[in-house]
Amino acid sequence: MSNRFCLSVCFFTVLIFLTLPSLQGKAEVWNEPRGSGELEELTVPDRGALYGVVFDEKGLPLPGANVYLDTGRHGVQTDAGGRFIFSGIDPGEHELVVSYLGYGKASRSLILGPQSRYVEIHMEATDLMLDEVVVSEAGNLLPVRGRSLETRLVDRRFIEENPGTTLMQSLAALPGINSMDIGSGISKPVIRGMSHNRVVFAENGIKQEGHQWGSDHGLEVDQYSVERLEIIKGPAALIYGSDAIGGAINIRPPSVPSGNSFRTETLLTGRSNNSLAALSQMAEYSREGRFLRLRFSAQDYADYTVPADSFTYNNWIIPVKNGILANTSGRDVSMTLSAGARGNWGVTSVTASSFRQDAGFFPGSHGLPDASALENYTYSRTPSYPKQKIGHFKLISNTSLFMPGGWLDIDIGYQLNHRRELNKPHVHGAGPLPDHDLELELVLHTVSSGIRYNFNLDGDKRLLAGFDGRWQENTKGGYGFLLPDYHEHGLGAFSVLNWQGRDDMSFEAGIRADWSVVDISAHYEEVWTDSNTISHYRERSPEFDTSFFNFTANAGVSWDAGDDLELRMNIGSSYRTPNAIELSANGIHHGSFRHEMGDTTLNTERAYQLDLGMVVEKERLRLVISPFLSYFSNYLFLRPSGNFSFLPGAGQIYIFSQTRAIHLGGEVYAAYSLTNELELSVTGEFIWAEDLRENFPLPFIPPPAVKSDLSYSPPLLPWPEADLRFSLSVRSVAGQSRVARNEPETAAYTLFNAGFTASLPAGRSNIRLGLFVQNLFDKRYKNHLSFYRRLELPEPGRNVVVTLGIPVEIRE
Amino acid sequence: MKLKPILYLFVLFLGFGITGCSDDEIDTEKPTMTVYSPGAEQVFRPGQNLNFIAEFSDNVGLNAFKIDIHYGGDHDHKKHEEEDEKWHYVHTGELSGRSEEVSMEIDIPGEIKTGEYHFMIFLTDVSGNESIAAITINIEH
Known part of the structure; x- marks a missing residue:
């Protein structure tokens, strides 16, 4: 069904592209000087310009x-x-x-x-x-100036200098950002220790809706299609609504092509550890203010290897044959088609994208690790069971229209997240064995829209006001049960005022109101007396509907306190509404193998947050310090009850509970140019979080870490336009002994990475080349945030990465 | 200089973060168990009695234990084999104090599917810390 759907959407997109010229008859061609002939070629000298x-x-x-x-x-x-x-x-x-x-x-x-x-x-x-x-500026790690919340822009070059199998593994090089990995090919974003439903990931302003609450759910995004993105740390609730507690990551649309041109870009990546091969091919045609862009990306990876030949779980010694971690291979295939136009009326674009992933799970991550499942395993590029097949389809339309005093943004998005988890059926209990392998299927449709009016009130004041709406439907399938069918819809309205004060201070204040409704359908499961007889039905999830109303406010200031110092402060509140699982679950979560129990009386989780920031930019020194403090009036977490589940195979019952909690910490980034070619930078991050009622630490808190980078960018004398960079980095991660109940403690470790990148001018563009060695000394370590940490599995060993980017541009 | 107070505030804030909340005594230590019987890979017959003998202990206080015995033969790759009645046994018991020894007899039914079974023991303490042990036993005629 989705194939035909994709085809029709592509057709629709092409149709829009073809009909756009008639809509924009008055369009102005930007690169033709107003009344003065052609643009002349600028000659740029090699040096000193x-x-x-x-x-x-x-x-x-x-x-x-x-x-x-x-x-x-x-x-x-x-x-x-x-x-x-x-x-x-x-x-x-x-x-x-x-x-x-x-x-x-x-x-x-x-x-x-x-x-x-x-x-x-x-x-x-x-x-x-x-x-x-x-x-x-490429490679600039400094926060954007004039913002009261720390905002960083990341471009393609940063991603290429920090290559990962997933986008989040690249972004984890930034202070305060971590990647929660499920093997090598699936990652969840973590901002300041907040993950799952506590961060927002958006593309072109449309919030991505997958199953972000799920611990084995990754971000469905083609990392090669990302040209630039912004990361906001701290309460981004004003614009993004629910869930933006830790912050937000928003992929920005690629730059609109200039002039009449045809451009292609080929990106190639190889990774040794999981034998990954990736290709991403882009082609873009642009003429008279209209453009059409197509990108196809595919990556295929085998099982990854760990520097270990066995690991210990629950007193069992489980072998890892040849260091190969069974069934951790996968494949991603993505396609993005976008078309748009611009003129003196504004700019509009439609983007259709499809992301498909087929990725294996280590046997035992669903259930308990078991040596017998690994005995006959042979190395493979094709995942066997258990595995997941994910399809994420998005159709996004972004339009900005010039209006009196400002502009109007209209964003509309449709998303379909189709998740299938496949596993050999097994029975814990008396029932018959299911006759198919589809353990879980979730089909999530989301329609979202936003309208924002951004205008100047007078010279120094700007107002942004907007509405957004969302409609979502989830339906389930498969022999397992995780989440009931539900509908959810919501409306939000917000307004943000920004004004320039005296002494180079800029202020920002905003309010937002949200209303959302959740309608959960009941789910009953059969209870069997023997394999032929159903004795009764047990309620796993009650019929339930509820609504939430939320109000939030935010105020901040940034002060340009001189040429070399900027200070910022923000006080705000963010929140997230409980999801359907937290409200209604009652049964064994097949991924964690815990009996989880929801609570229909849960309230909206709310955080009150103070963020400070200081940026010092001297001739050779750049220093960024960003501390934060959050107080949660009702932090929502899975609390172990100590009481046992009557369900077969499960230990104690975990109940979704709320508590007062504190979450504080900060990041420090310092870079010092030793010479014009040699730069040393140090990044540190620290988080401390505690449940104030029972004094237990909160779960999934990244341990303190310090990363030092030394980079050397020598001039290549016969070829002065070439840009070379050698880098060596040392990442020391402290142990995490502040853990929640039943969360394992993790030991400290130090990793070494080395890299070389080159950007070589060729025609109008630069050919980019990268060579990296990650985990240089093949260190055996465990990552506190990894999904496989619970299974005591070690992280990937030494990895050699080669990247190549070849852009070609033809202009008329 | 007018910036100094702000810099001090910064340092104060960081200092609060690092030292302000000293660690209280919290119990994240898991309870421990020593299982004397059954032994790993021990063979039983249908209809026989199985002795469960174990010693449980915790640094603060024990709460409860659960025994879950289930058929473990699903791990071979024969999917749609003939369905005999698999034995499934669940028992929970309360515990108290820092240390307790449990000794009990479990009747294995006479008419059950033979093969590999997983004998799982779950143990919790009063804080909600949980330990799990799994022993593979075989039930054969």
């Missing part, structure tokens, strides 16, 4: 903007293509200032090496569009 493009809030190059270097010493105006160039610049610290009538002023310190440097200046950058200006 600072050049770039200034874009407006819609990503259109901004002609006529004033660009100053070092306050008045050099000043130029951007040309018709929004371009500017300064040449003969000495290496060292420089200040770049961009101003344009109606956009205010942006200033930014840059440290230039001897080679020419390209910068892109966006006079708008984010979906929130609260920041005046974002100067984005």
Whole structure:
């Protein structure tokens, strides 16, 4: 069914592309100078130049903007293509200032090496569009200026410099971000120790709806399609609504192509540890303000290897033959098609994407580890049972229309998450053996929409006001039971005011109200006296409906306290509504093998959060300190009751309970340029969290960690435009002994990684090459956040990664 | 300099984070058990008595135990074999104090499917810490 559906959607998308020209007859072609012929070719010298493009809030190059270097010493105006160039610049610290009538002023310190440097200046950058200006630089790890919550932009280059089998494994290189892995190919996002339903993942402003509450559920996203994304740490509830407690990750749409061009990009990746091979191919055609982009990505990986030949679980010694972890192979296939147009009325795009994953689970992660299941196992690239097959289809439409004093954003999205878990049936009890292998099937349909009006009240004040709505339906199948059928829908309204105060202070304050309804269907399971007779039906989940009303407010300030110091503070509240499992479960969770019991009287989980931030940017030193403190008035968790389940195979009953809790910590990032070519950076993170009622630590809290990076970027003399980077990193992770009840403690470990990246100019683009060795010394260690930690499984051993990116661009 | 108070606040905040909440005495230590009988891979006959003898202990206080005996032969790859009656036994008992020895007799029914069985023991303490032990036994004619 989904094949035909995908086809019809692709057809629909192409149709939109073809009919768009008639809609945008008045469209202005941006790159043709207003009344003055063709854009001339700019010549950039190899050394001593600072050049770039200034874009407006819609990503259109901004002609006529004033660009100053070092306050008045050099000043130029951007040309018709929004371009500017300064040449003969000495290496060292420089200040770049961009101003344009109606956009205010942006200033930014840059440290230039001897080679020419390209910068892109966006006079708008984010979906929130609260920041005046974002100067984005490749590899810049500093938070976006002028935000009261710490926000970082990550680009393709960062992902390529920190390669992983999943997107989250790359992002985990950022301070305060972790990846919760289920083997090598499935990862969940963790921001400041908050995961599952406590973080939001969105694409183009549309929140991704999979089964994020599930411990073995990963993020369904094609990592190769991500060109840039933003990460907000702290309460992002104003814009994202429920669940944005730890923060939000929002994939930003790829930059809109400029001019008439045809572009392709080929990305190739190989990983030794799980014998991964990946290909991602993009092709983009753009003409007269319209574009069509297609990306196909596939990756296939075998079982991964661990530096161990056995592990111990419950006194059993379980062998790991040749260090190969059985049934951890998988395959992802993704396709993304987007089409859009822009003109003097605004910009619109439609993106259809499909992500399919077929990934194995280590036998014993469903149930209990058992040596007998591993005896006959042979190394494979194709997962056998237990495994999951995931399909995530998305159709997203994003439109921004210029309106008096601002612009209007209209986002509409439809998502279908189809999850199937396949396992050989087994019976604990008297019933007959199911005659199929479909253990669990969940089909989740979500329609979401958002309308936001972003406008200037007067020169210094901006208001963002919006509504969003969501409708969701879940249906289940399979012989197992995890989650009942349910419907959920909700409406939200919010308003955020941003104003510029005195002394370079910018303030932000907002309110949001949400209303949501959950309607859960009852589920009864058969209780058998023998394999032929059903004695009665037992209620696993009651018929139940409830509604939640939530109100939240947020206020923050960021202060540009001088050329080299920025301070920020934010006080806010975020929340999440209990999900259907937490409200109604009653039975054994087949993944954790625990008897979990829901509670229909649960309230919305609410956190009150204080976030501080300090950024120091001196000539050679960059320092970011970001402490946070959260108080939960009713933190929702699975509390062990001590009382045994009557159900076969299960231990004690775990009850979804609420408690007061505290969650605090922070991150430190410091980078120091020893010379123009040599940089040392240190990242530290720390989290402390406790249930205030019983004084137990909260579960899944990442241990303190310190990562040091030394990078060397030498000039390649015969080829000065080439960009080379050698890096060596040491990551020391402390042990985690502050654990929740029945959560295992994890020992400390230190890992070494080495990397080399090169960016070599070829035609209009740069060919990128990467070579990395992860876990250089093949260290045996356990990751506290790993899904397989519970099974005492060690993490992957040494891994050699090779990446290659070949872009080609043809312009008319 | 006007920035100093803010920097102090920062340090104070971090200091609070690291030292402000000292560790209280919390019990995350699991209860322990020593099972004297049945032994691993011990063979029983249908209709026979099985002796369960175990010593349980905990640093704070024991709460309860559960015995769950179920057929373990599903792990071979014969999926749709003839369905004999598999034996399934569940027993829970309360415990108290820091240490307790449990000795009990379990009757194995006469007419059951023979083969490998899993003898599982779950043990909890008063704080909700749980230990699990699993012993493979064989029931054969």
